[in-house]
Amino acid sequence: KAGVTQTPRYLIKTRGQQVTLSCSPISGHRSVSWYQQTPGQGLQFLFEYFSETQRNKGNFPGRFSGRQFSNSRSEMNVSTLELGDSALYLCASSIEPTDTEAFFGQGTRLTVV
Amino acid sequence: EDKVVQSPLSLVVHEGDTVTLNCSYEVTNFRSLLWYKQEKKAPTFLFMLTSSGIEKKSGRLSSILDKKELSSILNITATQTGDSAIYLCAVLNTGNQFYFGTGTSLTVIP
Numbered sequence: 173k174a175g176v177t178q179t180p181r182y183l184i185k186t187r188g189q190q191v192t193l194s195c196s197p198i199s200g201h202r203s204v205s206w207y208q209q210t211p212g213q214g215l216q217f218l219f220e221y222f223s224e225t226q227r228n229k230g231n232f233p234g235r236f237s238g239r240q241f242s243n244s245r246s247e248m249n250v251s252t253l254e255l256g257d258s259a260l261y262l263c264a265s266s267i268e269p270t271d272t273e274a275f276f277g278q279g280t281r282l283t284v285v
Numbered sequence: 286e287d288k289v290v291q292s293p294l295s296l297v298v299h300e301g302d303t304v305t306l307n308c309s310y311e312v313t314n315f316r317s318l319l320w321y322k323q324e325k326k327a328p329t330f331l332f333m334l335t336s337s338g339i340e341k342k343s344g345r346l347s348s349i350l351d352k353k354e355l356s357s358i359l360n361i362t363a364t365q366t367g368d369s370a371i372y373l374c375a376v377l378n379t380g381n382q383f384y385f386g387t388g389t390s391l392t393v394i395p
Contacts, residue, residue, distance in 0.1 A: 176327075205383070214387035215328075215373060228382050260326065269381050276327040 174199065176265050176277035184283045190251040193280045197244050197265030204246040205274060206238060209260040221246050222269045258284045287312045291374050291386035298393055302364050306389045308374030309356040318350055318357050321373040328373055364393045
């Protein structure tokens with residue numbers, strides 16, 4: 173059974189650009205959550221999607237957005253990139269939102285220069 | 286403000302030592318506390334704790350939750366070099382929102 177797949181693995185962008193990250197959950201998992209991990213702030217919750225609907229949102233500006241497709245794959249978009257957006261972006265999938273055992277992908281390392 | 290605090294921030298031990306990692310939290314509408322091990326990139330799930338006083342055990346790792354003290358500990362006995370990782374503590378509230386600590390970096394030297 174394939175794990176959670178995130179693409180791309182590495183990305184370099186310049187300030188002001190926008191970026192889209194992709195996450196394919198484990199087959200049969202319908203809930204996808206996104207996290208940002210930085211050395212200074214640790215792992216922070218961005219948002220959670222289930223059945224194409226955003227269920228929860230963390231404390232991030234509106235430049236961070238996401239969506240989920242009917243096949244449960246999810247994308248995260250960051251517009252008007254800032255240097256501080258450089259981080260490892262992790263996505264996790266679970267069968268249901270209430271299923272607290274979530275499986276993480278390997279992450280996308282975003283560097284903003 | 287909801288928060289999760291882990292201590293120590295980092296730890297260096299010798300193989301065979303026993304370590305105790307701490308996690309304390311201030312999260313409204315607590316639902317459960319989870320421990321993850323993160324090597325390189327993807328965190329892997331270790332334990333989920335919802336009730337006080339019940340120890341969860343998996344091999345050399347064990348964890349217990351104290352809801353009165355709003356804390357949890359993760360014990361690793363007879364440490365091995367493969368235990369070197371960042372150990373993350375997270376609290377899930379009833380709104381399905383995760384709050385993570387910044388982690389404890391454990392280094393086990395031969």
